[in-house]
Amino acid sequence: MKNSSNKRSLVADQYHPLSVCCDHRAALREITMGQSLVTQLRAIVLPALQSDERCDLAAQMLEGILDCSRKAISELQLQLSSSASPHDDDDHVDDKRRVRKIISSSDDDDDHHCSRKAADDNGNKPLRQHKRRRFGDSVSLETPVPHYDGHQWRKYGQKHINNAKHPRSYYRCTYRQEEKCKATKTVQQREDLHNANSYNGDHPIMYTVVYYGQHTCCKGPVASADDHVVVEASQVSTESHCQSPGSSSSSSYLQAAAHAGDSSQCSNISVNCSSSVVEDCNKLLDMLPAADELTTDVLFEMAAYAPLDLDINWEIDTNALWI
DNA sequence: GGTATTTGACCTAA
DNA sequence: TTAGGTCAAATACC
Numbered sequence: 001m002k003n004s005s006n007k008r009s010l011v012a013d014q015y016h017p018l019s020v021c022c023d024h025r026a027a028l029r030e031i032t033m034g035q036s037l038v039t040q041l042r043a044i045v046l047p048a049l050q051s052d053e054r055c056d057l058a059a060q061m062l063e064g065i066l067d068c069s070r071k072a073i074s075e076l077q078l079q080l081s082s083s084a085s086p087h088d089d090d091d092h093v094d095d096k097r098r099v100r101k102i103i104s105s106s107d108d109d110d111d112h113h114c115s116r117k118a119a120d121d122n123g124n125k126p127l128r129q130h131k132r133r134r135f136g137d138s139v140s141l142e143t144p145v146p147h148y149d150g151h152q153w154r155k156y157g158q159k160h161i162n163n164a165k166h167p168r169s170y171y172r173c174t175y176r177q178e179e180k181c182k183a184t185k186t187v188q189q190r191e192d193l194h195n196a197n198s199y200n201g202d203h204p205i206m207y208t209v210v211y212y213g214q215h216t217c218c219k220g221p222v223a224s225a226d227d228h229v230v231v232e233a234s235q236v237s238t239e240s241h242c243q244s245p246g247s248s249s250s251s252s253y254l255q256a257a258a259h260a261g262d263s264s265q266c267s268n269i270s271v272n273c274s275s276s277v278v279e280d281c282n283k284l285l286d287m288l289p290a291a292d293e294l295t296t297d298v299l300f301e302m303a304a305y306a307p308l309d310l311d312i313n314w315e316i317d318t319n320a321l322w323i
Numbered sequence: 324g325g326t327a328t329t330t331g332a333c334c335t336a337a
Numbered sequence: 338t339t340a341g342g343t344c345a346a347a348t349a350c351c
Contacts, residue, residue, distance in 0.1 A: 157342070158329070159343095162339085168341085
């Protein structure tokens with residue numbers, strides 16, 4: 001794999017910055033990165049283990065690590081919010097712009113309508129609601145595949161951001177209404193000089209994805225085994241409307257996922273896809289080596305590109321990958 | 324016809 | 338006043 005080292009260094013750069021500042025914000029970044037790594041590690045390790053007590057133990061340990069990091073992040077954010085200064089650096093400014101006090105979960109939807117309803121019966125204005133998102137609820141990462149995170153998202157807005165070349169897209173969970181799921185995310189293409197115009201193997205176009213809130217819907221990949229992302233090779237081959245002619249075994253997993261996005265009739269493939277996921281899958285396919293070049297090392301590299309999703313429970317069908 | 328996306332307007336915090 | 342986030346009508350797609 002020609003660009004293996006490039007990807008490796010890219011990942012390394014992302015997770016191991018050269019200088020580590022001794023302030024809370026730097027610590028927050030480090031913990032968040034660690035959280036991302038653990039999440040990705042979980043996606044790799046758990047499917048590889050047999051379904052026995054070792055698997056359960058590993059799952060508990062990983063969840064424990066994530067829980068610790070969540071608490072640490074929460075504590076640091078508390079410290080930050082109480083010591084926020086107007087003289088923050090550029091990163092801080094960017095974060096602060098994202099920070100909006102979100103309305104409490106119980107009255108979220110009503111608030112939007114409230115704000116548009118000018119007054120109540122007595123002519124009194126409703127209490128002013130704070131719309132800014134809370135920094136503490138967000139997790140950001142950079143990925144070439146911003147939509148391939150296992151959840152269904154619905155785009156509800158796009159905005160040109162000041163001094164940014166690319167617009168920012170706003171997504172919320174598809175099940176926001178029916179399951180009151182508050183998870184949202186924003187996706188914005190990065191402006192790196194070397195990848196500004198086109199995707200190629202060495203410099204994939206990178207996107208900054210920021211997740212806000214946790215999924216409370218049970219239709220994500222969290223729930224039951226039925227919801228796990230499992231694509232059996234046999235399923236792919238027997239689902240004629242999902243099958244890509246001439247697809248290799250090594251890529252059948254992802255191609256099936258891509259085609260699941262093309263057709264909602266792919267009932268045997270439980271990949272949650274919006275239309276943009278197809279594009280992501282195609283990118284991943286471009287990155288995927290031939291079947292005889294697949295190694296665990298390669299898989300790990302690809303997993304490193306998977307977006308962080310704290311709720312996700314991906315299950316990789318290794319049979320489909322290594323046949 | 325139902326669902327998803329686009330896009331201009333509106334709202335709020337800074 | 339400005340920039341970012343959201344709404345909702347219009348439009349596109351299947």
